Amino acid sequence: MENIYKPELMEVIQVTQHTADVKSVRIRFRDPAVLEKFEFRVGQFGMFSAFGAGESTFNICSSSTWKDFIEFCFRRTGKVTDVLWGLNEGDTIGFRGPYGNSYPVEQWEGKNLIFIGGGIAMPPIRCAIWYALENRAKFGNVTVVYGARTAADMVFANELDEWEKRERTRVIRCVDPGGETPEWKYEVGLIPHVIERSQIPADNTIALVVGPPIMIKFTLPVLDKMGIAKEDIYTSLENRMKCGVGKCGRCNCGPVYVCKEGPVFSLAQLSQMPNDY
Ligand SMILES: Cc1cc2nc3c(=O)[nH]c(=O)nc-3n(C[C@H](O)[C@H](O)[C@H](O)COP(=O)(O)OP(=O)(O)OC[C@H]3O[C@@H](n4cnc5c(N)ncnc54)[C@H](O)[C@@H]3O)c2cc1C
Ligand code: FES
Known part of the structure; x- marks a missing residue:
């Protein structure tokens, strides 16, 4: 067997x-x-x-x-x-x-995309950003908002430079107040505040938000104010796992096994689930 x-x-x-x-x-x-x-x-x-x-x-x-x-x-x-x-x-x-499941990238075709990542959470969305850039004609504007505590905490920083050279692609980098170095020439501020003042067009838009729970909590109302529906906001959960294949019951949110039915969920789906994530 x-x-x-x-x-x-x-x-x-x-x-x-x-x-x-x-x-x-x-x-x-x-x-x-x-x-x-x-x-x-x-x-x-x-x-x-x-x-x-x-x-x-x-x-x-x-x-x-x-x-x-x-x-x-x-x-x-x-x-x-x-x-x-x-x-x-x-x-x-x-x-x-x-x-696990995956981002419904085929359903996102023809839409504008906003990728929002905080700290170490950038890698989980890097795969999706590359997908969008390698299939550029299928998507509208791509905006990447990446925030870290300090400039020294940014991961894949060299790729941010590469991404922003792509057509219809904007990269917004930010560090927390006090995290900037004298050479830092980008935004200073917490991710939700930086999104608010960046005037990112939000019509026909999908947003993908991955980061510490506190960052997600304060970012969601901003996306809501921009008019992005719960069904169009996605995140990836990191519930502790053991088997990864739906056998051990370690990763559950109520009746949902995050390893099988997730880790990707829309905000609309999360709002129907117990707050175990
Ligand atoms: C679907 C999924 C994707 C993930 N992707 C990444 C990724 O790309 N990069 C990355 O660095 N991490 C990721 N994680 C988290 C990662 O699995 C844990 O940080 C890692 O397993 C810790 O292993 P360890 O043996 O070194 O830590 P341990 O010795 O087991 O634990 C060290 C500390 O980390 C805490 N911890 C361990 N696992 C988690 C967890 N899942 N969530 C919160 N706290 C935890 C423990 O409670 C403890 O305080 C992901 C988790 C999931 C479920
Ligand atoms: S990790 Fe075992 S059931 Fe999900």
Whole structure:
């Protein structure tokens, strides 16, 4: 019988340190046949294992159109991420996935998109941003609002420069008051305030908001004021998971298993669910 918990072996091909406690890692399937067949949808996640330490859940943050590797980005917070922090090129880790639902990107075609990410939450929406930019003709204006505590806390900062060179694409970077350096030439302020004063057109618009719960809480009323409906606002939940495949019951929000029916939910869906996220 097939063991659904058996991870695939992955070779670490690149490690990038972004901040004092955030790294991203590119990994490639060691088995060429698995590499050839592997596909995932925008917004899905995986279980990444450090042998001897355990598994952690991360979003796949690379584009679904990049075929040679997948990438995850993590903050060093505890047992497993401590071990992953020490990875070097050539090392082997385990991967199970892809799991979960995905952003309904086909339904978003023809619409303007606003991506809002706070801190380490940028990687979970990076995959969706790349999807929009690599399928540019299918979408209207793309606006990326990315906020971090300080300039030194921004991850994938080099890609922000690349994204804003794309047609009909605006990138708004902000740091919390006091987080700016003398060289900082962008916005200073909390994400909801920066959105309010940036005058982002919001007709025919989908918004994707990922970040700390407090940031989401204060951003939602601003999006509401801009006229974006609950059905058109999406987020990705990070309820603690164990199996990732709907077996252990660890990740539930009431009757909903976030690993199976999520992690992506619209605000309209969340408002029908118990507040367990
Ligand atoms: C669908 C999904 C996608 C995720 N994507 C990412 C990602 O792209 N990048 C990333 O850095 N993290 C992500 N996370 C969170 C990540 O899974 C945990 O931070 C990680 O597993 C911690 O592992 P650890 O063994 O190092 O920490 P542990 O030793 O298990 O815990 C360290 C501390 O972190 C807390 N913690 C652990 N897991 C969570 C969690 N899920 N939510 C809140 N607090 C937690 C613990 O309570 C403890 O205080 C995601 C989680 C989910 C469910
Ligand atoms: S993580 Fe086991 S049921 Fe969702």
